[in-house]
Amino acid sequence: MDCKEFRDLLDLYVDGELSSEAIATANVHSSECQSCRRARAELLALRQALKTVVARHQVPTELVANVHTIFRSPWLKLLLGARSRAVRILGDSIRRPPTISKSHAQATAPLWKRPVSLPAPFFALLVLVIVALFLWSISLRSTKAPRADLAPLDGQTSIDPAHRRPAGEAFDISRYDRGQRATMYKVSSPTGRSSGSVR
Amino acid sequence: MKIQTRAIFFFLLASIIVLSGGRLRSAQSSENQSDTLKRIRFQIAAYEESAGQRSLISETTVEGPQGSDFNVELQGERFEMSANFLTDLVGPDVLKIRAKLKTRRLYGYSERNLPLYEEDNQQETLDLGFDEKIVLLPFGRNDSSEQLKIEITPTISLTPYFTSGKVRSLEIEFPKISPGGAIRVEALKLPHNFVIEATLLEDGREVARGEGGYLIQEPREIVLQPSDKAGSEVASNPLVVNLTVERFTRSREDLISFGFSAYRVDKQRGNQRVPVIAKGAGIGAIDSALSYGLGGRYLNSTGKRYELRFRVKLAPN
Numbered sequence: 001m002d003c004k005e006f007r008d009l010l011d012l013y014v015d016g017e018l019s020s021e022a023i024a025t026a027n028v029h030s031s032e033c034q035s036c037r038r039a040r041a042e043l044l045a046l047r048q049a050l051k052t053v054v055a056r057h058q059v060p061t062e063l064v065a066n067v068h069t070i071f072r073s074p075w076l077k078l079l080l081g082a083r084s085r086a087v088r089i090l091g092d093s094i095r096r097p098p099t100i101s102k103s104h105a106q107a108t109a110p111l112w113k114r115p116v117s118l119p120a121p122f123f124a125l126l127v128l129v130i131v132a133l134f135l136w137s138i139s140l141r142s143t144k145a146p147r148a149d150l151a152p153l154d155g156q157t158s159i160d161p162a163h164r165r166p167a168g169e170a171f172d173i174s175r176y177d178r179g180q181r182a183t184m185y186k187v188s189s190p191t192g193r194s195s196g197s198v199r
Numbered sequence: 200m201k202i203q204t205r206a207i208f209f210f211l212l213a214s215i216i217v218l219s220g221g222r223l224r225s226a227q228s229s230e231n232q233s234d235t236l237k238r239i240r241f242q243i244a245a246y247e248e249s250a251g252q253r254s255l256i257s258e259t260t261v262e263g264p265q266g267s268d269f270n271v272e273l274q275g276e277r278f279e280m281s282a283n284f285l286t287d288l289v290g291p292d293v294l295k296i297r298a299k300l301k302t303r304r305l306y307g308y309s310e311r312n313l314p315l316y317e318e319d320n321q322q323e324t325l326d327l328g329f330d331e332k333i334v335l336l337p338f339g340r341n342d343s344s345e346q347l348k349i350e351i352t353p354t355i356s357l358t359p360y361f362t363s364g365k366v367r368s369l370e371i372e373f374p375k376i377s378p379g380g381a382i383r384v385e386a387l388k389l390p391h392n393f394v395i396e397a398t399l400l401e402d403g404r405e406v407a408r409g410e411g412g413y414l415i416q417e418p419r420e421i422v423l424q425p426s427d428k429a430g431s432e433v434a435s436n437p438l439v440v441n442l443t444v445e446r447f448t449r450s451r452e453d454l455i456s457f458g459f460s461a462y463r464v465d466k467q468r469g470n471q472r473v474p475v476i477a478k479g480a481g482i483g484a485i486d487s488a489l490s491y492g493l494g495g496r497y498l499n500s501t502g503k504r505y506e507l508r509f510r511v512k513l514a515p516n
Contacts, residue, residue: 112205130214173275173337173381176247176347180339181319182280182302188331 001029006036014043237288238264238356238367243271245382249345256347257377259384262356263369269386271349273337277305280337284351287391287414294327294353297416302337329353349382389447391415392514393455397440399423399433400490400506406433409440412514418443422464432501435466438475444511455511456482463497476507486512 006029012018013026030037070076240262247254261269265288273280285297300321307315327333332352340346358367369388377383391414399407407423423438442459461476475496481489493505 112208130211134214173273173347174277176338176341176345177275177278177304178338178341178344179304180341182300182321182335182337183339184282184298184300184321184323184333184335186325186327186331186333188328 001025003029003033003036006030006033007039010036010039010043014040014047238262238358239267239286239288239294240354240356241267241269241286242352242354243269243349243384244352245347245349245377247345248348255375257382258373258375260372260374261369261384261386262367262371263386263388266391267369267386267388269371269384271335271351272383272385274381274383278337279303282335285391285416286353289326292329294329296325296327296333298323298325298333300335327353329355389415389449390513391447393444393447394512394514395421395442395444395457396510396512397421397423397438397442398508398510399438400508401429401433401501402503403506404428406430407438413442413444415444415447430501432498436463436498437466438462438497438507439464439472440507442509452484454482454484456480457509457511459509461493461507481509483509483511486510 006013006026009018009022009026013023016023018026030040240260243259243261245256245258247256261267266286268283268285270284271280271282279302281301283299287295289295298321300319300323302319304317305314306317309315325333332350335349335351337347337349369386371384371386373384393413393415395411395413397409398405405426406429407425409421409423411419411421413419418441420439420441423440425434425437439462440459441462442457444455444457446456448454448456458478458480459476460474460478462472463475465471465473475493476491479491481491483489488508488510490506490508493507497505
């Protein structure tokens with residue numbers, strides 16, 4: 001492990017969230033590298049200082065009372081009740097081992113074989129939308145006088161590039177600069193010979 | 200109601216097929232109508248060439264009706280370039296491109312540690328066919344090492360309408376953006392063609408008139424022809440105006456700025472040109488009149504008051 005890797009993992013290392021191998025490697029590096037050892041000590045000192053500062057401040061008693069008042073609101077109880085039910089269901093599904101049932105068999109079936117419960121009004125609305133789109137597309141064939149308007153960008157792309165520079169690579173134009181004057185000319189043949197050179 | 204998912208898929212698929220069939224037919228009819236409307240597409244690509252290898256750095260396409268303009272800017276820590284291109288279709292397959300190239304390079308620092316810059320301004324007019332392209336070398340020619348090259352390739356596009364029937368306006372796309380935004384391209388569509396009416400007034404009466412079509416940044420001379428009301432002095436000393444429309448500014452009120460010089464042609468002295476106004480300038484709204492008192496510079500002997508008036512209009516279509 002080098003210093004860069006150590007610094008990248010420093011937060012996780014101090015929190016004890018690394019794997020045992022990584023902790024061992026970090027320990028070895030910390031014992032060998034004075035600056036990384038100092039960085040670890042500084043981070044630990046910072047965290048301890050933060051804990052001390054936070055512990056000095058007490059929660060006002062009226063804050064606790066206000067929170068209780070808010071939570072007595074019936075709408076909030078309804079919302080929290082729904083959330084807690086969702087959390088309970090999720091927890092149960094994680095704890096309980098999976099059982100194979102008819103619904104499970106249906107869920108694992110190919111997509112086009114799974115039944116879908118669709119409200120009739122929704123299906124009717126979908127049909128209406130599609131019919132409306134069809135009629136609109138027919139109406140576009142009529143010859144109207146075109147009007148100028150702002151238009152969205154066309155999605156077409158142009159010719160393939162010869163070779164693409166890898167994304168994210170830094171681009172420094174100064175390396176092309178030899179102190180010469182800019183020039184411009186036109187190329188009139190596919191072989192690239194210039195003609196009518198301007199400069 | 201329970202429906203098999205596949206039924207929904209088939210239904211949606213059939214709907215898409217039916218709808219796309221209608222849109223394809225309308226697109227074809229649009230193409231048939233577009234023969235008379237040409238759109239020009241410029242592909243602006245920046246390449247790095249080094250040891251025979253060529254790699255694409257950025258690519259931009261600008262597509263718009265005739266007269267679309269674009270600017271290419273290059274920005275580095277010690278160098279910046281601004282290239283402005285005015286384009287006009289002057290023939291079936293010929294583009295007139297007027298380019299202005301400005302570069303600024305940090306040269307060094309003075310004794311007082313102030314930056315010193317090396318600046319360069321170039322102006323060129325090129326007639327470009329659609330089998331040609333412009334090559335711009337911001338740092339000059341350098342075959343021995345790495346070189347940055349910007350190529351501008353025009354093509355004709357024959358799709359002036361969207362399938363909805365709307366006219367396509369100016370479009371710009373960025374298939375590949377340069378790293379760090381070092382190369383920027385912007386496009387704009389402003390009027391290029393104008394009609395300028397010049398009138399000579401003698402004590403408030405029109406005595407000579409001239410009119411001409413102008414292409415932006417192209418100087419042109421018009422001769423004010425004396426009218427029937429003109430006296431012999433004015434008839435023998437017609438006024439000639441050399442005018443250039445320099446800029447069109449689109450704002451709350453569209454403005455045109457121009458520069459001009461006016462001469463009196465003395466027919467009695469072998470058509471000698473006598474300057475009346477040198478390096479005049481004006482900015483005015485479209486269709487507004489701009490007047491310039493000539494004082495005693497035109498015909499001092501008549502004792503009359505002469506005034507030169509311009510009216511700038513946009514050319515039809």
